[in-house]
Amino acid sequence: MDEEVDREEVVVPVIEEEIDASTRSVKTGSVRVDKHVEKRIRKVEAPLIHDNVEIRRVPVNQVVTVAPKSRRMGNTLVIPVVEEELVVTKRLVLKEEIHLITHRTKERSIQEVELNRESAEVRRLDAEGRIIDSTQRQAPVRRRIVGSR
Numbered sequence: 001m002d003e004e005v006d007r008e009e010v011v012v013p014v015i016e017e018e019i020d021a022s023t024r025s026v027k028t029g030s031v032r033v034d035k036h037v038e039k040r041i042r043k044v045e046a047p048l049i050h051d052n053v054e055i056r057r058v059p060v061n062q063v064v065t066v067a068p069k070s071r072r073m074g075n076t077l078v079i080p081v082v083e084e085e086l087v088v089t090k091r092l093v094l095k096e097e098i099h100l101i102t103h104r105t106k107e108r109s110i111q112e113v114e115l116n117r118e119s120a121e122v123r124r125l126d127a128e129g130r131i132i133d134s135t136q137r138q139a140p141v142r143r144r145i146v147g148s149r
Helices: 002-006
Strands: 029-064 071-073 076-086 090-126 131-137
Touching: none
Parallel strands: none
Antiparallel strands: 029 090, 071 076, 076 090, 090 131
């Protein structure tokens, strides 16, 4: 029996620790942006151009061998009008020319135009949705309106 007492076994436990690392989303705050549109009426002055055409019939009564082509003389467009006449032989007679004379006038026109301006208000919110701070920034967006009536 003495031999059994001398042989005591000692059990040493081996322990290993493991880590489980993971992530999860936590809301810490947010941002809210409000956009506002301000409408304004402005008077705009712009030139309007009108073309008026005066028509003159100019008698020519000249015999030609070939029909003349239309031509421009300054601000006048000349359109030849020919007629065939039966004499003993056929010939072209330039009966008249139509002169179209352009007169240009300019007048000032004042019209009311609606313009829009946008502004944005940015609000920072905490995790519970309460406003932390608020800033209003004027960032005008201008649209140019061009037209005539």
